[in-house]
Amino acid sequence: MDSETPTPLSLSGTDAAINRFRLMATLEGWSWAALLVGMLFKYQFTENPIGVRIAGPIHGVLFVAYILCSVQVATSLQWPLRVRVMAMLAAFPPFCTVWFERWATRNGSLRRADNLTTP
Numbered sequence: 001m002d003s004e005t006p007t008p009l010s011l012s013g014t015d016a017a018i019n020r021f022r023l024m025a026t027l028e029g030w031s032w033a034a035l036l037v038g039m040l041f042k043y044q045f046t047e048n049p050i051g052v053r054i055a056g057p058i059h060g061v062l063f064v065a066y067i068l069c070s071v072q073v074a075t076s077l078q079w080p081l082r083v084r085v086m087a088m089l090a091a092f093p094p095f096c097t098v099w100f101e102r103w104a105t106r107n108g109s110l111r112r113a114d115n116l117t118t119p
Contacts, residue, residue: 031062077110
């Protein structure tokens with residue numbers, strides 16, 4: 001590993017916030033899937049609420065964590081209002097946090113201003 005490659009312990013606050021945001025976007029999307037599967041079993045197959053009882057609180061915690069990470073990254077990277085609103089709205093439909101994270105990565109919204117060099 002060369003001296004230019006950051007290690008997990010040497011990431012700046014903004015880089016760490018971006019990594020947390022990416023992780024929370026992915027986990028929040030998967031927790032939506034788990035909750036939907038739990039609801040499917042509860043209401044269609046077994047009428048047993050165990051899946052919802054387990055996935056519901058997990059999804060709730062990850063939802064709040066995603067929102068908090070979104071606010072932190074939006075503030076650090078000075079996202080325009082449109083991008084901030086999209087990040088918040090992405091938390092509601094299933095899997096949209098994953099879509100938003102990929103979109104934000106592609107359009108450069110998850111890049112620090114001092115890292116905006118073209119290859």
